Amino acid sequence: MKQLEDRIKTDGTTLGAGVLKVDAFLNHQVDPELMDGMAKEWKHRLGDAPVTKIVTLESSGIAPALMLAKHYGVDMVFARKQKSITMDDSVYTAEVYSFTKQVSRTITISKSFLHADDHIVIVDDFLANGEAAVGLCQVVEQAGATVTAIAIVIEKSFQPGRNKLTEQHYRVESLARIASLDKDNIQFIQQ
Incomplete structure (x- = not known):
């Protein structure tokens, strides 16, 4: 998506x-x-694919996920990185390692928000090693729901995340795919 690539180059x-x-x-x-x-771009790319809910991981995925949910007219659910005291034990969980923070966390979503008949688009801000996306897929599948697609804002294509997801037959829709990244230059894969 050119608008996003331009913004990455600028800011x-x-x-x-x-x-x-x-x-x-x-x-x-x-x-x-x-x-x-x-x-709008994700919705265009997904076409007629069934979507009943948007799922993301707190916190950076919330803004793009909420906007996508608005365009579909469906609810957005975010997985918590830390179990809230208001959340009971009726949750789906997965272990996720954060590349940025260099720490593992157990993510949780209440069982009351995911159902077997749901068709889910997972949204994440970055795709690097694929840990967050895989963890979110595990949570969705524990509910018996279907992962329609994984919508990524920025993909670091030089890292193994995309391959990890596509090898498991997940559809990945990344808006900006970075081929290489160094101190002075960002190279994008043209889509």
Whole structure:
């Protein structure tokens, strides 16, 4: 998606070691017009695929996921990285390792929000090693629901995440695919 790629070039910052900082428009300060454009693009790409719910992981996936849910007219559910004291034990869980934070966490979604007849689009801000997406797929599948697609804002194509997901036959729709990333240059894969 050219609008997103342009924004990454303008406002993204490379921090070395494959790390891209996009807090100016995605995961600290959020550009609602960009989120709207991304949701429209995902919906266009998914065409007539069935969608009954959008699922993401707190917190950076919430803004794009909520906008996509609005475009579909469905609810959005976010997996919690920490179990809330208000949440009972009736939850789906998965273990997820965070590349950015270098820590493993158990993510949870209440069983009352996912059902066997749901068709889910999973939204995540980044795809690197695929750990978060795989964990979200596990949670969705514990409910007996179907993963319609995995919608990614920024994919680091030089890392194994896409292959991990496509080998498990998941549909991956990434809006910006980065071929290489270094201190002075970001190269995109043209889609």
